[in-house]
Amino acid sequence: MAASMEVAGSVAVVTGGANGIGRGIVRALLEADATVVVADIELDVLDTTVAALSASFPGRVSGIMADVSDDRSMDSLADQVFTVHGRCNLLYNNAGVGSGGGGRIWTHEPNDWRWCYGVNVFGVANGIMAFVPRMLESGQPGHVVNTSSGDGGFAPVPTAGLYASSKAAVSCITETLDHQLRAESEAMGASVFYPSGGLMDTGLFTSQRNRPTDLERVRGGTGRKSMSFAEMKDRLEQAGRNVTVADLDELGRFVVECTARRQYIIGRDLDDTVGLLHSRADAIGRYEIPPHHQIGL
Ligand SMILES: NC(=O)c1ccc[n+]([C@@H]2O[C@H](COP(=O)([O-])OP(=O)(O)OC[C@H]3O[C@@H](n4cnc5c(N)ncnc54)[C@H](O)[C@@H]3O)[C@@H](O)[C@H]2O)c1
Numbered sequence: 242m243a244a245s246m247e248v249a250g251s252v253a254v255v256t257g258g259a260n261g262i263g264r265g266i267v268r269a270l271l272e273a274d275a276t277v278v279v280a281d282i283e284l285d286v287l288d289t290t291v292a293a294l295s296a297s298f299p300g301r302v303s304g305i306m307a308d309v310s311d312d313r314s315m316d317s318l319a320d321q322v323f324t325v326h327g328r329c330n331l332l333y334n335n336a337g338v339g340s341g342g343g344g345r346i347w348t349h350e351p352n353d354w355r356w357c358y359g360v361n362v363f364g365v366a367n368g369i370m371a372f373v374p375r376m377l378e379s380g381q382p383g384h385v386v387n388t389s390s391g392d393g394g395f396a397p398v399p400t401a402g403l404y405a406s407s408k409a410a411v412s413c414i415t416e417t418l419d420h421q422l423r424a425e426s427e428a429m430g431a432s433v434f435y436p437s438g439g440l441m442d443t444g445l446f447t448s449q450r451n452r453p454t455d456l457e458r459v460r461g462g463t464g465r466k467s468m469s470f471a472e473m474k475d476r477l478e479q480a481g482r483n484v485t486v487a488d489l490d491e492l493g494r495f496v497v498e499c500t501a502r503r504q505y506i507i508g509r510d511l512d513d514t515v516g517l518l519h520s521r522a523d524a525i526g527r528y529e530i531p532p533h534h535q536i537g538l
Contacts, residue, residue: 244427246384248501249274254318256280256309256338256368259287261443262388262436265493271298273497276326276391280307280318280338282451284378309336309364310356315371322372328381330517333390334368335434337361338448344463349403353463356456361407363384365414380429386500386507389433395459395514396521396533400465419505422460434496435508439487440477442470471474 252529257263259281270277271294281287284306291304303325307318322329334424340349340357360364365387376383393408412433419431444450445468475485500509508514519529 244382244386244503245383246430246501246503247414248329248331249259251275251330251382252278252322252328253331254280254322254329254372255331255333255335256307256364257477259283259290259304259386260331260439261445262489263333263335264336265489265491266289266496266537267302267493268294269497270331270492271301273501275331276301277303278318278322278326279304279429280309282306283352294446295355310359311339312363312367312370313334315367317383319371319375323375327374329376330370330381330383331457332368332376332383332385332466333364333496334385336364336450337388337390337408337445339445339467340407341449342463342465342467343401343404346402350458350460351460353403356402356452357407358410359456360534361404361453362410362414365411369414369418373418373512377426380428380497384429384500384503385415385418385422385431385448386496387411387431389415389435391435391437391508391514392534394435395432396531397413398534430505432500432502432503432505432507434499435506435511435514435531436487436492437511438492438495438509439468439485440474440494441487441489443489446470446473491500515517 252503253275254342255263255267258267258279267277267279279287279291287304291302294302305318305321308314338357338360390408392401393405394412397405415431415433421430422429425514446467449467496507524531
Protein backbone atom coordinates (compact mmCIF):
# COMPACT_ATOMS: atom_id res chain seq x y z
CA MET A 242 0.00 0.00 0.00
CA ALA A 243 1.25 3.48 -0.90
CA ALA A 244 2.51 5.70 1.93
CA SER A 245 0.11 8.25 3.38
CA MET A 246 -0.39 11.44 1.39
CA GLU A 247 0.92 14.75 2.73
CA VAL A 248 -1.81 17.33 2.07
CA ALA A 249 -0.02 20.33 3.57
CA GLY A 250 2.12 21.95 0.91
CA SER A 251 0.55 19.92 -1.88
CA VAL A 252 -0.97 21.30 -5.09
CA ALA A 253 -4.57 20.18 -5.63
CA VAL A 254 -7.01 20.52 -8.52
CA VAL A 255 -10.74 20.18 -7.85
CA THR A 256 -13.10 19.99 -10.81
CA GLY A 257 -16.61 21.24 -10.13
CA GLY A 258 -15.09 22.99 -7.12
CA ALA A 259 -17.02 26.24 -7.46
CA ASN A 260 -20.16 24.83 -5.91
CA GLY A 261 -21.66 22.23 -3.59
CA ILE A 262 -19.61 19.23 -2.50
CA GLY A 263 -16.55 20.32 -4.48
CA ARG A 264 -16.48 23.69 -2.75
CA GLY A 265 -16.44 21.89 0.61
CA ILE A 266 -13.43 19.86 -0.56
CA VAL A 267 -11.68 23.03 -1.75
CA ARG A 268 -12.19 24.72 1.61
CA ALA A 269 -10.97 21.67 3.52
CA LEU A 270 -7.84 21.43 1.35
CA LEU A 271 -7.08 25.08 2.02
CA GLU A 272 -7.62 24.57 5.75
CA ALA A 273 -5.13 21.70 5.50
CA ASP A 274 -2.54 24.06 3.93
CA ALA A 275 -2.75 22.88 0.33
CA THR A 276 -2.64 25.19 -2.68
CA VAL A 277 -5.81 24.69 -4.71
CA VAL A 278 -6.82 25.26 -8.32
CA VAL A 279 -10.59 25.27 -8.68
CA ALA A 280 -11.74 24.21 -12.14
CA ASP A 281 -15.33 24.78 -13.15
CA ILE A 282 -17.51 25.60 -16.13
CA GLU A 283 -19.69 28.14 -14.30
CA LEU A 284 -17.52 31.24 -14.50
CA ASP A 285 -19.50 33.65 -12.33
CA VAL A 286 -19.83 31.15 -9.48
CA LEU A 287 -16.16 30.18 -9.89
CA ASP A 288 -15.10 33.83 -9.57
CA THR A 289 -17.31 34.36 -6.51
CA THR A 290 -16.05 31.22 -4.78
CA VAL A 291 -12.39 31.94 -5.48
CA ALA A 292 -12.76 35.56 -4.33
CA ALA A 293 -14.50 34.50 -1.10
CA LEU A 294 -11.90 31.83 -0.29
CA SER A 295 -8.98 34.10 -1.25
CA ALA A 296 -10.00 36.44 1.55
CA SER A 297 -9.31 33.69 4.11
CA PHE A 298 -6.51 31.88 2.25
CA PRO A 299 -4.66 34.56 0.26
CA GLY A 300 -2.34 33.39 -2.50
CA ARG A 301 -3.31 29.71 -2.23
CA VAL A 302 -6.48 29.47 -4.29
CA SER A 303 -7.07 30.26 -7.95
CA GLY A 304 -9.74 29.46 -10.50
CA ILE A 305 -9.54 28.22 -14.06
CA MET A 306 -12.59 27.86 -16.27
CA ALA A 307 -12.62 24.37 -17.72
CA ASP A 308 -15.13 21.99 -19.27
CA VAL A 309 -14.38 18.47 -18.05
CA SER A 310 -16.30 16.93 -20.94
CA ASP A 311 -13.83 18.48 -23.42
CA ASP A 312 -10.44 16.76 -23.56
CA ARG A 313 -8.75 19.87 -25.01
CA SER A 314 -10.09 21.99 -22.18
CA MET A 315 -8.72 19.49 -19.64
CA ASP A 316 -5.33 19.35 -21.42
CA SER A 317 -5.23 23.14 -21.27
CA LEU A 318 -6.12 23.02 -17.55
CA ALA A 319 -3.26 20.59 -16.89
CA ASP A 320 -0.87 22.76 -18.98
CA GLN A 321 -1.76 25.81 -16.89
CA VAL A 322 -1.45 23.97 -13.56
CA PHE A 323 1.96 22.46 -14.42
CA THR A 324 3.22 25.75 -15.87
CA VAL A 325 2.26 27.76 -12.80
CA HIS A 326 2.82 25.20 -10.02
CA GLY A 327 5.16 22.68 -11.64
CA ARG A 328 3.17 19.77 -10.22
CA CYS A 329 -0.21 18.41 -9.24
CA ASN A 330 -0.34 16.13 -6.21
CA LEU A 331 -4.06 15.79 -5.70
CA LEU A 332 -6.67 15.55 -8.43
CA TYR A 333 -10.36 15.55 -7.48
CA ASN A 334 -12.48 14.59 -10.50
CA ASN A 335 -15.64 15.82 -8.85
CA ALA A 336 -17.66 17.72 -11.49
CA GLY A 337 -20.91 15.96 -12.26
CA VAL A 338 -24.46 16.50 -13.46
CA GLY A 339 -27.80 14.77 -13.04
CA SER A 340 -29.64 13.45 -16.05
CA GLY A 341 -32.44 15.97 -15.91
CA GLY A 342 -34.99 14.25 -13.70
CA GLY A 343 -34.40 10.63 -14.62
CA GLY A 344 -37.22 8.70 -16.25
CA ARG A 345 -37.80 5.54 -18.21
CA ILE A 346 -34.52 4.62 -19.79
CA TRP A 347 -36.06 4.30 -23.25
CA THR A 348 -37.54 7.81 -23.10
CA HIS A 349 -34.16 9.50 -22.75
CA GLU A 350 -32.77 11.16 -25.83
CA PRO A 351 -29.30 10.67 -27.29
CA ASN A 352 -28.44 14.18 -26.06
CA ASP A 353 -29.29 13.16 -22.47
CA TRP A 354 -26.72 10.37 -22.72
CA ARG A 355 -24.16 12.58 -24.47
CA TRP A 356 -24.39 15.30 -21.85
CA CYS A 357 -24.55 13.13 -18.73
CA TYR A 358 -21.86 10.69 -19.90
CA GLY A 359 -19.85 13.61 -21.31
CA VAL A 360 -19.54 15.23 -17.90
CA ASN A 361 -19.73 12.27 -15.51
CA VAL A 362 -17.76 9.64 -17.43
CA PHE A 363 -15.64 11.46 -20.03
CA GLY A 364 -15.08 14.18 -17.42
CA VAL A 365 -13.34 11.69 -15.15
CA ALA A 366 -11.53 10.02 -18.06
CA ASN A 367 -10.36 13.38 -19.43
CA GLY A 368 -9.07 14.38 -15.99
CA ILE A 369 -7.14 11.13 -15.71
CA MET A 370 -5.70 11.36 -19.23
CA ALA A 371 -4.68 15.01 -18.87
CA PHE A 372 -3.14 14.79 -15.40
CA VAL A 373 -2.02 11.28 -14.50
CA PRO A 374 0.82 10.92 -17.05
CA ARG A 375 2.30 14.22 -15.86
CA MET A 376 1.74 13.34 -12.20
CA LEU A 377 3.63 10.08 -12.74
CA GLU A 378 6.35 11.79 -14.73
CA SER A 379 6.88 14.39 -11.99
CA GLY A 380 7.88 11.68 -9.51
CA GLN A 381 5.91 13.55 -6.84
CA PRO A 382 3.52 11.77 -4.45
CA GLY A 383 0.05 11.90 -5.94
CA HIS A 384 -3.51 10.75 -5.48
CA VAL A 385 -6.67 10.89 -7.59
CA VAL A 386 -10.13 11.01 -6.00
CA ASN A 387 -13.12 10.42 -8.28
CA THR A 388 -16.61 11.36 -7.11
CA SER A 389 -19.07 8.54 -7.75
CA SER A 390 -22.47 8.08 -6.11
CA GLY A 391 -24.20 5.41 -4.08
CA ASP A 392 -26.76 5.66 -6.91
CA GLY A 393 -24.98 3.50 -9.45
CA GLY A 394 -21.70 3.05 -7.61
CA PHE A 395 -23.37 0.57 -5.23
CA ALA A 396 -26.81 -0.02 -6.77
CA PRO A 397 -29.00 1.92 -9.17
CA VAL A 398 -32.09 3.90 -8.23
CA PRO A 399 -34.29 2.39 -10.96
CA THR A 400 -35.78 5.73 -12.02
CA ALA A 401 -32.30 7.21 -12.47
CA GLY A 402 -30.75 4.63 -14.78
CA LEU A 403 -28.81 7.06 -16.92
CA TYR A 404 -27.15 8.89 -14.01
CA ALA A 405 -26.67 5.63 -12.09
CA SER A 406 -24.93 3.96 -15.02
CA SER A 407 -22.59 6.93 -15.41
CA LYS A 408 -21.62 6.68 -11.75
CA ALA A 409 -21.17 2.89 -11.97
CA ALA A 410 -18.62 3.67 -14.68
CA VAL A 411 -16.83 6.10 -12.36
CA SER A 412 -16.54 3.43 -9.66
CA CYS A 413 -15.22 0.89 -12.15
CA ILE A 414 -12.74 3.32 -13.69
CA THR A 415 -11.42 4.27 -10.24
CA GLU A 416 -10.94 0.68 -9.13
CA THR A 417 -8.83 -0.11 -12.17
CA LEU A 418 -6.99 3.19 -11.82
CA ASP A 419 -5.97 2.42 -8.24
CA HIS A 420 -4.74 -1.07 -9.18
CA GLN A 421 -2.73 0.34 -12.05
CA LEU A 422 -1.29 3.32 -10.16
CA ARG A 423 -0.19 1.19 -7.25
CA ALA A 424 1.53 -1.19 -9.66
CA GLU A 425 3.26 1.78 -11.27
CA SER A 426 4.45 3.75 -8.25
CA GLU A 427 4.42 3.49 -4.47
CA ALA A 428 3.76 7.21 -4.35
CA MET A 429 0.49 7.11 -6.32
CA GLY A 430 -3.03 5.86 -5.73
CA ALA A 431 -6.72 6.55 -6.25
CA SER A 432 -9.90 6.63 -4.17
CA VAL A 433 -13.58 6.61 -5.01
CA PHE A 434 -15.78 9.05 -3.12
CA TYR A 435 -19.41 8.29 -2.33
CA PRO A 436 -21.00 11.49 -1.00
CA SER A 437 -23.03 10.34 2.01
CA GLY A 438 -24.04 11.25 5.51
CA GLY A 439 -27.28 13.06 4.73
CA LEU A 440 -29.13 14.79 1.95
CA MET A 441 -26.96 17.31 0.12
CA ASP A 442 -28.25 20.77 -0.63
CA THR A 443 -26.18 21.38 -3.76
CA GLY A 444 -26.60 22.53 -7.34
CA LEU A 445 -27.03 18.94 -8.57
CA PHE A 446 -30.80 19.47 -8.59
CA THR A 447 -30.36 22.32 -11.08
CA SER A 448 -27.58 20.75 -13.18
CA GLN A 449 -29.44 21.69 -16.35
CA ARG A 450 -28.12 25.23 -15.85
CA ASN A 451 -24.80 24.01 -17.22
CA ARG A 452 -26.19 21.99 -20.13
CA PRO A 453 -24.73 23.17 -23.45
CA THR A 454 -27.25 24.40 -26.00
CA ASP A 455 -26.01 21.93 -28.63
CA LEU A 456 -26.96 19.07 -26.26
CA GLU A 457 -30.46 20.29 -25.45
CA ARG A 458 -33.41 17.92 -25.62
CA VAL A 459 -35.12 17.94 -28.98
CA ARG A 460 -37.77 15.25 -28.46
CA GLY A 461 -39.65 16.62 -25.47
CA GLY A 462 -37.80 14.73 -22.77
CA THR A 463 -38.74 11.89 -20.45
CA GLY A 464 -41.81 13.49 -18.89
CA ARG A 465 -39.98 13.97 -15.60
CA LYS A 466 -38.51 17.24 -14.39
CA SER A 467 -35.56 17.62 -12.05
CA MET A 468 -36.74 17.89 -8.47
CA SER A 469 -35.62 20.79 -6.33
CA PHE A 470 -33.75 20.03 -3.13
CA ALA A 471 -36.88 20.95 -1.12
CA GLU A 472 -39.07 18.61 -3.19
CA MET A 473 -36.61 15.76 -2.76
CA LYS A 474 -36.48 16.35 1.00
CA ASP A 475 -40.30 16.39 1.20
CA ARG A 476 -40.59 13.17 -0.80
CA LEU A 477 -38.12 11.34 1.39
CA GLU A 478 -39.79 12.58 4.56
CA GLN A 479 -43.18 11.49 3.26
CA ALA A 480 -41.69 8.07 2.55
CA GLY A 481 -40.81 7.86 6.23
CA ARG A 482 -37.08 8.38 5.73
CA ASN A 483 -35.08 10.06 8.46
CA VAL A 484 -33.68 13.02 6.51
CA THR A 485 -30.66 14.91 7.77
CA VAL A 486 -28.96 17.58 5.71
CA ALA A 487 -25.21 17.14 5.35
CA ASP A 488 -22.78 19.90 6.28
CA LEU A 489 -20.72 20.23 3.09
CA ASP A 490 -17.68 21.82 4.77
CA GLU A 491 -17.60 18.98 7.25
CA LEU A 492 -17.99 16.47 4.40
CA GLY A 493 -15.06 18.16 2.63
CA ARG A 494 -12.89 17.77 5.74
CA PHE A 495 -13.82 14.09 5.90
CA VAL A 496 -12.82 13.62 2.24
CA VAL A 497 -9.46 15.30 2.79
CA GLU A 498 -8.74 13.23 5.92
CA CYS A 499 -9.50 10.04 3.97
CA THR A 500 -7.33 11.27 1.08
CA ALA A 501 -4.42 11.78 3.48
CA ARG A 502 -4.80 8.15 4.59
CA ARG A 503 -5.24 7.05 0.96
CA GLN A 504 -8.39 5.26 2.06
CA TYR A 505 -9.79 3.64 -1.08
CA ILE A 506 -13.52 3.97 -0.31
CA ILE A 507 -14.40 7.44 0.91
CA GLY A 508 -17.89 7.29 2.34
CA ARG A 509 -19.81 7.48 5.60
CA ASP A 510 -22.67 5.56 7.14
CA LEU A 511 -22.07 2.55 4.91
CA ASP A 512 -23.72 -0.09 7.15
CA ASP A 513 -27.00 -0.10 5.19
CA THR A 514 -25.04 -0.13 1.94
CA VAL A 515 -23.00 -3.13 3.02
CA GLY A 516 -26.23 -4.94 3.93
CA LEU A 517 -27.67 -4.08 0.53
CA LEU A 518 -24.52 -5.28 -1.23
CA HIS A 519 -24.70 -8.62 0.60
CA SER A 520 -28.32 -9.02 -0.54
CA ARG A 521 -27.30 -8.09 -4.06
CA ALA A 522 -24.57 -10.74 -4.05
CA ASP A 523 -27.04 -13.31 -2.71
CA ALA A 524 -29.53 -12.48 -5.47
CA ILE A 525 -26.84 -12.74 -8.13
CA GLY A 526 -25.92 -16.14 -6.68
CA ARG A 527 -29.56 -17.15 -7.24
CA TYR A 528 -29.46 -15.71 -10.81
CA GLU A 529 -32.06 -13.07 -9.83
CA ILE A 530 -32.20 -9.34 -10.35
CA PRO A 531 -30.46 -7.72 -7.33
CA PRO A 532 -32.43 -5.55 -4.88
CA HIS A 533 -31.89 -1.78 -5.05
CA HIS A 534 -31.95 1.26 -2.76
CA GLN A 535 -35.76 1.18 -2.45
CA ILE A 536 -36.01 4.87 -3.25
CA GLY A 537 -39.08 5.23 -5.43
CA LEU A 538 -38.29 8.68 -6.70
N1 LIG B 1 -25.67 16.11 -4.33
C1 LIG B 1 -25.79 14.82 -4.12
O1 LIG B 1 -26.74 14.36 -3.45
C2 LIG B 1 -24.76 13.88 -4.68
C3 LIG B 1 -24.81 12.52 -4.27
C4 LIG B 1 -23.87 11.64 -4.81
C5 LIG B 1 -22.91 12.10 -5.70
N2 LIG B 1 -22.89 13.41 -6.07
C6 LIG B 1 -21.84 13.86 -7.00
O2 LIG B 1 -21.09 14.89 -6.38
C7 LIG B 1 -20.46 15.68 -7.38
C8 LIG B 1 -20.67 17.13 -7.07
O3 LIG B 1 -22.04 17.46 -7.25
P1 LIG B 1 -22.83 18.47 -6.32
O4 LIG B 1 -23.94 17.73 -5.71
O5 LIG B 1 -21.91 19.25 -5.47
O6 LIG B 1 -23.51 19.42 -7.44
P2 LIG B 1 -23.17 20.95 -7.83
O7 LIG B 1 -23.96 21.26 -9.05
O8 LIG B 1 -23.35 21.82 -6.65
O9 LIG B 1 -21.64 20.89 -8.19
C9 LIG B 1 -21.18 20.38 -9.43
C10 LIG B 1 -20.17 21.32 -10.01
O10 LIG B 1 -19.74 20.81 -11.27
C11 LIG B 1 -19.69 21.89 -12.18
N3 LIG B 1 -19.81 21.39 -13.55
C12 LIG B 1 -20.92 20.92 -14.19
N4 LIG B 1 -20.63 20.59 -15.46
C13 LIG B 1 -19.30 20.84 -15.62
C14 LIG B 1 -18.41 20.70 -16.72
N5 LIG B 1 -18.83 20.24 -17.91
N6 LIG B 1 -17.12 21.05 -16.54
C15 LIG B 1 -16.69 21.53 -15.36
N7 LIG B 1 -17.48 21.69 -14.28
C16 LIG B 1 -18.78 21.34 -14.42
C17 LIG B 1 -20.85 22.79 -11.78
O11 LIG B 1 -20.70 24.10 -12.28
C18 LIG B 1 -20.75 22.71 -10.26
O12 LIG B 1 -19.89 23.71 -9.73
C19 LIG B 1 -21.06 15.22 -8.71
O13 LIG B 1 -20.16 14.34 -9.37
C20 LIG B 1 -22.32 14.48 -8.29
O14 LIG B 1 -22.72 13.53 -9.26
C21 LIG B 1 -23.78 14.31 -5.57
